[in-house]
Structure formats: C-alpha cells, structure tokens
Amino acid sequence: MDFRGGAVKFLGTKRHHDKWLRATENYDMKGCFAMSELGHGSNVRGIETITTYDPTTGEFVINTPCESAQKYWIGGAANHSTHTIVFSQLNINGSNQGVHAFIAQIRDFDGNICPNIRIAECGHKIGLNGVDNGRIWFDNLRIPRENLLNSVADVSPSGEYLSAIKNTDQRFAAFLAPLTSGRVTIAVSSVYISKISLAIAIRYALTRRAFSIAPNGPEVLLLDYPSHQQRLLPLLAKIYAMSFASIELKMMYVNRTPESNKAIHIVSSAYKATFTWNNMRTLQECREACGGQGIKTENRIGQFKGEYDVHSTFEGDNNVLMQQ
Numbered sequence: 001m002d003f004r005g006g007a008v009k010f011l012g013t014k015r016h017h018d019k020w021l022r023a024t025e026n027y028d029m030k031g032c033f034a035m036s037e038l039g040h041g042s043n044v045r046g047i048e049t050i051t052t053y054d055p056t057t058g059e060f061v062i063n064t065p066c067e068s069a070q071k072y073w074i075g076g077a078a079n080h081s082t083h084t085i086v087f088s089q090l091n092i093n094g095s096n097q098g099v100h101a102f103i104a105q106i107r108d109f110d111g112n113i114c115p116n117i118r119i120a121e122c123g124h125k126i127g128l129n130g131v132d133n134g135r136i137w138f139d140n141l142r143i144p145r146e147n148l149l150n151s152v153a154d155v156s157p158s159g160e161y162l163s164a165i166k167n168t169d170q171r172f173a174a175f176l177a178p179l180t181s182g183r184v185t186i187a188v189s190s191v192y193i194s195k196i197s198l199a200i201a202i203r204y205a206l207t208r209r210a211f212s213i214a215p216n217g218p219e220v221l222l223l224d225y226p227s228h229q230q231r232l233l234p235l236l237a238k239i240y241a242m243s244f245a246s247i248e249l250k251m252m253y254v255n256r257t258p259e260s261n262k263a264i265h266i267v268s269s270a271y272k273a274t275f276t277w278n279n280m281r282t283l284q285e286c287r288e289a290c291g292g293q294g295i296k297t298e299n300r301i302g303q304f305k306g307e308y309d310v311h312s313t314f315e316g317d318n319n320v321l322m323q324q
C-alpha cells in the first residue's frame with residue numbers, strides 16, 4: 001500500500017523522496033494516510049491532533065488530546081501499515097500554524113504496534129472489507145524533525161517556523177493538494193464501473209425474453225421493450241459523455257502546471273461528485289434490469305454497489321465538493 005495520493009511526493013522534499021519513495025514502491029514500508037478524525041472529516045481544518053516541537057531533542061511530539069481527535073477510517077491502519085502520514089495542527093511556541101503533515105512509524109516490520117501508539121479497527125463495512133480501516137491514537141509520540149513533510153513549510157532546528165506561503169488559506173490549500181490525484185482516480189474508476197454494469201445489463205437484455213405478444217408466439221427480448229430502452233440507453237449515452245470527460249480530466253492532470261492547479265481542483269471536484277453519484281444510480285438501475293440475477297454476487301453489480309458507495313464520501317464528500 002502506498003501513502004495515498006502521492007503525499008510523500010507532493011508534500012515532501014528530496015530528503016523524503018530519497019528515504020521513503022523506493023521503500024513504498026517495494027512495499028518494504030506499508031503506508032497509510034491519516035487525515036480524518038472521529039470529530040472532523042470534511043472539515044479538515046478543524047482536526048484536533050496536535051504536534052509541538054522540542055528543540056532540545058530536535059523532535060516533534062504528536063498527541064491525540066481528546067476522543068474526537070482519534071484518527072478514524074484510516075485505510076491500512078488496522079492491521080498492516082508500518083507508517084502513516086499524520087495530519088495535525090502544528091503548535092510552535094504557543095502559536096498554532098495550522099494543519100501540517102508528518103511521517104510517523106506506527107508498527108515495526110514484524111507488525112507490532114509501536115510504543116506511544118494505540119490502534120483499533122473500524123469494524124465491518126457495507127463494502128471494501130478488503131481494506132483494514134483503523135483508528136489511531138498518539139500519546140506523546142516523538143518523531144525526528146526531518147519527518148515534517150516540508151515542501152510547504154519547515155521548522156528550523158532551533159524551532160523557528162518558516163514558510164514561503166504567508167497566507168494561511170493558501171498554505172492549508174497546499175497541504176490538501178495530494179487529494180486531487182485521489183479525486184481524479186475515483187472519478188475515472190466510477191466511469192469504468194458504470195461501463196461494466198451497463199455491459200452486463202444490456203447483454204442480459206439482449207438474451208433474456210419475457211412475455212409473448214401473440215399466443216404461442218416467441219417471447220419478447222427485454223431490450224425490445226421501450227420502457228427497458230428508456231431505463232438503460234440514456235445511461236449508456238451519459239456514460240459515453242462521461243468517458244470522454246474522464247479522458248479530458250486525466251490529460252489535464254497529467255499535463256498539470258502550477259497555473260492549471262486551481263482549474264484541475266474545480267474540475268476534479270465536480271467530476272468526482274457527478275460521476276460517483278451517476279455510478280450509484282446506474283448500478284441500481286442495472287441491478288434491477290437484471291431482475292433476480294442482479295442480486296447474485298457472481299453477476300457483480302450488487303457487489304459493486306457495496307464496494308463503490310463510499311466513493312461519494314471519501315476523498316471529499318460529494319455535497320461538500322459541489323460547493324468548491
């Protein structure tokens with residue numbers, strides 16, 4: 001498992017790339033991305049995990065100050081991850097500098113949870129049970145100063161806060177930049193899933209017959225019923241359009257520049273919300289269009305509903321994204 005969203009790449013600098021990127025690619029180090037908390041999901045700016053700096057040892061000290069600050073839903077944390085990117089408020093000399101990201105080890109390479117860390121699992125979900133979502137508490141966890149992902153801001157050995165971005169809103173936006181790649185991936189994968197479910201439902205409608213018009217006549221193909229056409233074909237047309245749009249989004253992302261980042265943020269937010277909502281509507285219609293066969297897990301559509309429902313919530317809740 002990678003640190004999600006290429007966060008080390010985007011938020012870190014050469015020292016982090018040299019130390020961590022190869023290890024995550026080889027799966028020597030299994031990473032997770034600890035942004036959400038029990039008390040704050042969409043409102044990332046309100047997270048309560050707090051990190052201070054100790055200049056006498058050159059270490060950051062991370063704490064979970066209350067139950068609502070426990071990290072929650074962290075994919076890979078419950079059983080597997082050895083490291084996490086932890087998002088936390090950074091308090092330097094009593095002054096809160098806002099949300100920052102740090103690399104912290106949470107397990108040794110034999111899978112034992114590290115001292116000063118507590119982990120629990122989130123429990124069984126309606127889908128995505130292949131991912132071990134977990135909860136994390138930090139109790140005076142000490143990490144080296146170098147583990148601050150410092151492309152946006154840094155702290156000197158003596159404890160001075162340094163950032164080229166003086167505007168706190170812009171600084172916060174820079175820390176959320178890794179989420180864009182997740183939105184692009186989710187938007188595109190929603191289109192793939194809609195295509196698969198439409199292919200299954202339309203093929204079924206081209207072979208399944210129900211009721212005959214004339215006595216003893218052949219039964220009618222489902223797709224020859226106008227009502228069945230009206231249920232599936234507009235969804236098919238829509239997914240053609242969304243497929244072209246998703247290719248455009250991928251190209252925008254691949255060719256991104258500092259100047260185009262804002263446009264990509266807006267387009268990826270809108271497409272992620274629109275495509276994932278459309279995917280759930282498509283899956284339900286396709287499931288029903290297959291009748292009882294749609295319920296069987298081997299026919300996949302019902303399973304997709306459980307697996308992909310969460311796409312409207314994580315990497316930015318759809319209703320919140322539509323306000324961007």
Ligand SMILES: Cc1cc2nc3c(=O)[nH]c(=O)nc-3n(C[C@H](O)[C@H](O)[C@H](O)COP(=O)(O)OP(=O)(O)OC[C@H]3O[C@@H](n4cnc5c(N)ncnc54)[C@H](O)[C@@H]3O)c2cc1C
Nearest residue numbers: 033034035036040041042073074075313314315317319320
């Ligand atoms: C399976 C799963 C895996 C996840 N993996 C990770 C992970 O690996 N790492 C991680 O950090 N997080 C992860 N998350 C957390 C996920 O990012 C959050 O659940 C998501 O950001 C929403 O936050 P929330 O659950 O607190 O909902 P809330 O923010 O409480 O939202 C609840 C409802 O309120 C609405 N709402 C909230 N604010 C507004 C507003 N301003 N205006 C209008 N409506 C609003 C929302 O639209 C939503 O319908 C995961 C979640 C799930 C379910």
